[in-house]
Amino acid sequence: MTLRIGDKAPDFEAETTKGRIRFHEWLGDSWGVLFSHPKDFTPVCTTELGYLARLEPDFAKRNTKVIGLSVDPVDDHTRWLSDIGECTGHTPNYPLIGDHDLKVAKLYDMLPGDAGETSQGRTAATNATVRTVYVIGPDKIVKATLSYPMSTGRNFDEVLRLLDSCQLTAEHKVATPVNWKDGEDCIIVPAVSDEEAKTRFPGGWKTLKPYLRLVPQPKKQAEPAE
Structure with a gap:
């Protein structure tokens, strides 16, 4: 499937650093920002997760829940969190989805269906397309997407600006x-x-x-x- 603006954000169940969730149920009546990463312990992503941890209160003020995804197991995510805090001064409190079987990455059209069924042996380069931000409304509709290459850190101040616009124009x-x-x-x-x-x-x-x-x-x- 191809996931576009205006499509229903696919629902899923997954393990996260905050326990098992069902995505739509977890979102509830909030807006959501789902952002993905090709691999744990990668340099650009480390800076991104730390900066987003710093901005998390700003998203909360906008009735928006933040959740990350990386094509690795939850245990790896948990070990990565300490590095993020040490390097950036901000440790993420938002959940990180474990996607070791690649199901969510495929569901959100970030990896092809024939990408296999395990993250084991895969590298950041083979997961390079797992670099998308999805802004999702309380109605579970995709309102906006942003995709970046691995070499370019995302501008989460711009994501906040985009969210402000999406919320305003929805009302x-x-x-x-x-x-x-x-x-x-x-x-x-x-x-x-x-x-x-x-x-x-x-x-x-x-x-x-x-x-x-x-x-x-x-x-x-x-x-x-x-």
């Missing part, structure tokens, strides 16, 4: 312009007529073109995740 009939940051003006989507806009945005807006109307950012309603 209000707006889009966010280039380089938008939380609190800045938004765009009224073309499907909203001027008459409807008067009700939705009583404070008014600035019309640059009939299809490009800027409006102050509406208030978001997301509540913190437990």
